[in-house]
Amino acid sequence: FFFQVAQRYNKPFSLALIDVDSFKSINDTHGHAAGDFVLKTIARLLNEVLRKSDIIVRYGGDEFVIIFPEVGETAATAGINRVVKRISMDTFIFEDLGIEISFSISFGAVEFQNSFESETQMFDLADAKLYENKKIN
Numbered sequence: 001f002f003f004q005v006a007q008r009y010n011k012p013f014s015l016a017l018i019d020v021d022s023f024k025s026i027n028d029t030h031g032h033a034a035g036d037f038v039l040k041t042i043a044r045l046l047n048e049v050l051r052k053s054d055i056i057v058r059y060g061g062d063e064f065v066i067i068f069p070e071v072g073e074t075a076a077t078a079g080i081n082r083v084v085k086r087i088s089m090d091t092f093i094f095e096d097l098g099i100e101i102s103f104s105i106s107f108g109a110v111e112f113q114n115s116f117e118s119e120t121q122m123f124d125l126a127d128a129k130l131y132e133n134k135k136i137n
Helices: 002-009 023-030 032-049 073-089 119-136
Strands: 013-020 055-059 063-069 105-111
Touching: 002 013, 013 023, 013 032, 013 073, 013 119, 023 032, 032 055, 032 063, 032 073, 063 073, 073 105, 105 119
Parallel strands: none
Antiparallel strands: 013 063, 013 105, 055 063
16 A cells, blocks of 8 residues: 555655564573563554554564655664664563563664565565664674
8 A cells, every 4th residue: 555655646655674683592492472572562662662653563473564654764764773772771571480581673674766666675675674784783
């Protein structure tokens, strides 16, 4: 939908992919309930920090897709960086085990360009940026 609107009416939007770093390690070390706790915590933080108009969807095991209507890549990146900062500053206690769980996220954000031929091309670029950022961090 957003892709077609952007093409037709020249409306900006951005798409971002978020991935939990070392998610398998969290599951392997503390169990799947701890992994679920991390995913729920990230979803809560995304909903608290980002705009109500941003669309947040869980995609796959430990990934989220976010659509930022009417926003360019710079603003989308700033929004996700606020979430990254919050994760790095907060303490997350998984009460079922009485332990603190630390985690981080990586992301890739892309702004719609008229040169994109499909949603898949835009998604693939965001995915490539995510993995590029994962290598840096």
